[in-house]
């Protein structure tokens with residue numbers, strides 16, 4: 001793998017990075033210092049994931065160092081398993097089983113603190129296979145603004161409060177792909193949405209974001 005070669009070429013930098021990472025992790029473990037836990041990114045294919053893949057996802061972002069540890073594989077391997085050159089962690093997305101088994105059974109010094117059970121290893125392995133097909137979407141300006149409105153601005157709580165983080169529906173229905181007309185109509189007719197006031201530009205931005213979510217779902 002190309003990334004591996006890069007790591008190998010930078011032994012000094014890698015050592016320093018590992019030392020500071022370890023310090024960071026031991027502080028997290030010891031003193032419970034503030035540590036921004038990484039959450040699964042919004043563009044993961046949540047709606048099509050199996051229960052096993054979802055358990056693996058929980059381990060990957062939050063519980064790799066044990067349930068409640070707040071330490072995830074993501075801390076070293078990145079939010080979509082792309083690897084982190086500063087830590088010397090290679091890409092983990094789509095890992096091959098034999099490499100995975102070696103690395104999670106003492107083959108990687110930095111991972112020795114992992115005490116995952118065989119079942120947990122199967123779970124996290126299945127999630128790495130999901131990550132294999134995940135790419136970071138390139139959101140344009142309109143979609144990025146729309147995402148902000150969707151997640152926090154609309155009505156002071158964001159559309160997500162009722163339609164869910166990825167618009168697949170919670171209290172309100174799945175609205176991926178809904179256009180500006182449908183949004184305006186809903187703002188007029190749905191009682192729960194009465195508090196929401198958006199300009200025409202904002203409605204268009206939210207619609208762009210909903211379209212992006214819809215397109216993501218299709219592949």
Ligand code: HEC
Nearest residue numbers: 064072073076088089090092095099100103108110111124
């Ligand atoms: C503290 C940092 C750290 C954490 C946390 C961590 N890893 Fe790693 N991982 C590494 C490093 C460093 C390597 C490379 C080791 C080497 O090549 O000697 C590695 C290697 C791997 C590899 C081998 C990739 C390859 O193709 O060579 C896989 C797969 C992997 N880790 C999966 C995981 C999973 C799954 C978790 C969570 C359960 C995890 N790692 C948690 C640092 C970490």
Ligand code: HEC
Nearest residue numbers: 154158159162171172173175178182183186190192193206
């Ligand atoms: C307080 C909860 C709430 C919030 C916040 C909210 N909605 Fe809704 N929304 C609903 C409910 C409930 C329905 C379903 C009403 C029904 O079916 O009668 C709905 C329906 C809709 C519909 C119609 C769906 C369809 O299938 O026709 C659209 C479009 C919509 N919402 C978009 C949005 C957008 C965009 C936002 C943010 C700008 C938002 N909603 C914020 C509760 C909410």
